[in-house]
Amino acid sequence: MTGTSLSPAISSSTDIDVRARTIVERMTVAERVGLLFHPMIFVGSPVEVDQPSPLGPSLRELIVERGIRYFCLGAIPPVAHVREALDDLQALARSTGSRLPIVFSTDPRHSFVQNDGASHRADGVSQWPEPIGLGAIGDEDLVRRFGEVVRADYRALGIRMALHPQIDLATEPRWARQAQSFGADPEHSARLVRAYLEGLQGAHLGPESIAATTKHFPGGGPQKDGEDPHFVYGREQVYPGGRFEDHLVPFRAAIEAGTAAIMPYYGMPVGLDLHGERIEEVGFAFNRQLITGLLRERLGFDGVVLSDFGLVTDATVFGKPFPARAWGVEHLSPIERVRRLFDAGVDQLGGENDPALVLELIDRGEIDTARVDASATRLVRLQLQLGLLDEPDGDGRAKAEGDAAAGGADGFVASPEHIALGIRAQSQAMTVLAEREGILPLGPELRVHLRDLAPAAAPAGWQVVAPEDAEIAVVRVGAPFEPRDTYFLESSMEQGSLAFDTTVVDGIRALAERMPVVLVVTLSRPAILTPLADMVAALVGDFGAGDAAVIAALTGEVEPVGRLPFELPRSMDAVRRSSPDVPSDTEDPLFPIGWSARGGSVRS
Structure with a gap:
């Protein structure tokens, strides 16, 4: 040719x-x-x-x-x-x-x-x-x-x-x-x-x-x-x-x-x-x-x-x-x-x-x-x-919209509208799994202890303080996995057990004994939340969200409307007994697929 x-x-x-x-x-x-x-x-x-x-x-x-x-x-x-x-x-x-x-x-x-x-x-x-x-x-x-x-x-x-x-x-x-x-x-x-x-x-x-x-x-x-x-x-x-x-x-x-x-x-x-x-x-x-x-x-x-x-x-x-x-x-x-x-x-x-x-x-x-x-x-x-x-x-x-957008202001190809849509979707996807009455949305003026959340994400009325001075804590954790690093790509794959290490559980328990804790868990995979669910004042899942988007959902600036896209098993034993090809079949899940504390489970 x-x-x-x-x-x-x-x-x-x-x-x-x-x-x-x-x-x-x-x-x-x-x-x-x-x-x-x-x-x-x-x-x-x-x-x-x-x-x-x-x-x-x-x-x-x-x-x-x-x-x-x-x-x-x-x-x-x-x-x-x-x-x-x-x-x-x-x-x-x-x-x-x-x-x-x-x-x-x-x-x-x-x-x-x-x-x-x-x-x-x-x-x-x-x-x-x-x-x-x-x-x-x-x-x-x-x-x-x-x-x-x-x-x-x-x-x-x-x-x-x-x-x-x-x-x-x-x-x-x-x-x-x-x-x-x-x-x-x-x-x-x-x-x-x-x-x-x-x-x-x-x-x-x-x-x-x-x-x-x-x-x-x-x-x-x-x-x-x-x-x-x-x-x-x-x-x-x-x-x-x-x-x-x-x-x-x-x-x-x-x-x-x-x-x-x-x-x-x-x-x-x-x-x-x-x-x-x-x-x-x-x-x-x-x-x-x-x-x-x-x-x-x-x-x-x-x-x-x-x-x-x-x-x-x-x-x-x-x-x-x-x-x-x-x-x-x-x-x-x-x-x-x-x-x-x-x-x-x-x-x-x-x-x-x-x-x-x-x-x-x-x-x-x-x-x-x-x-x-x-x-x-x-x-x-x-x-x-x-x-x-x-x-x-x-x-x-x-030839038109794309050419104008490429390499735009501040090194972004995205328009401000698209950036705002994405951030809003991060907040919307968040799923309220459990909450004590009156905890959410969080108020505009609080003395808050933040853990694994940037202080810069806090609203203007919040004071970010040490645990001994706080009236409430907002804690963020990722879903558990077993680190591995023998093969290329292995270190970036979240595999293995879904159970939290006891040091994580103990650390949250110690904080919860001092004040109400709002726990946000990034559900890149279904974490076993059973040891944590009863000790925190609110339990919320996110599916990829910046710190500001997390706070926006917790304060009600953006309503978190997510429902679980998979179930959250009660235990690793239940996971091991389930069939890998069957959707949502772990025994007595802690939270079923489709669950939100704001409206129960609607998806089977």
Whole structure:
């Protein structure tokens, strides 16, 4: 395709699939294969295209020599410089090889959790509660508006693909990834994903859209013992309650709503029978029964299937080992794993950057060019749907609102309206779990002892004082987890027990013996609050909120309307006895799903 036009002389009424196939036919085999890779990159300002990355080759090698045109952005410059940096890379891509533009993707960037393999703390964009907080609010209009905000910000930055929404059901209370989901209820999650996709993509995928990658098919929640499958000890997903179909409900909704792409999860199903057929115990992306048989044929999905990242190649990242998540096929060589992934029905390899593996399989006759062309055509079709090949600069970026917003005042791409909406949503998502009469809302003039809350967040009438001088204490704690740090990413995954350490409980008890305590718990996962519930004057959950947003909810400046998007178990014994695939089934939960002390439980 070198030296040819990206847009063949075809009338605008011609079917987009025909146009995509025509473009692919004009590409060399190597250029087609380059489309099948979607590595992560780190971008600085200025862009260092010839500098090797901690993740591997230089940007020039990836774009020019390997022909890769889809990249996930990890680290990025301050927002004022992102557009300029990405434009430089676009110019390089459009001057060489296939001349196709780059599609830049990203994990979520609008909340609080910083995890280099899952999400980024908001920086230069509006900051909202974690998606689990939007699940707590349960307002489809607000979720749709959030999707529109994300769309505007990404377009302003030159990002055209989102590696979200994450719609796994939070059915195993110990699982580390619940904060990015909408909750445990299948139908509730389905309603919210429809709204989110309407906001992010629009009614139809088009030049104004951000392409959504809905994940993690067929549902990542049922992890054995709640362990995460980024790591070998968490590779098994189990279904002792027989509820596999529950986890498909949000994905059916996403497919009906037109999600551009779907990402299978790392986990491998253990002991799963589906329609009378035993499912092979290999990672979901390696599983032809689930990718081709279920997703493609039974559910009718014809968009892009992008594998989760790092299924082929063992790596060491920042000095930490990170074995390939090739669960069930660990014994296979990297090239054999690649063949299994494409045999299963995957279109694009997330986190991988070596097209030579596919080219060798073609030379061996183990993958034919028709199979490569099918995936390459889907990927070019996505670029066409996004309008990337029909604009003079080829990046499909916003021309009016987005250009004006990029790198705006104070280094923000977000508008003041969007910033205010996000902060308000942080407060709204907060859930009052228990309160003694007359405690909330907190009054305008108090002598308050604050613990793990910034004094600057206190209202003008409050005096922030030491415990011995206070009439009330407001304490903030995070949900418990067991710190681990053997593998890359492990330290930022909240895994293990949900029970508070006795030192935390004793410290709150000592404070509660002196004065009323308002306890705010960040529910990035369902904490065991049983030892604390009776000793505090008010118990409130947040799902990602700044200190000022917490105080606004506690004082009634913004009404906390959240309801629990998952249940809070009474004990770890109850968690261990529950079924990982069954929503809200721990014995005698302390607080049931849908609970708020302001109105009881309304969601089952």
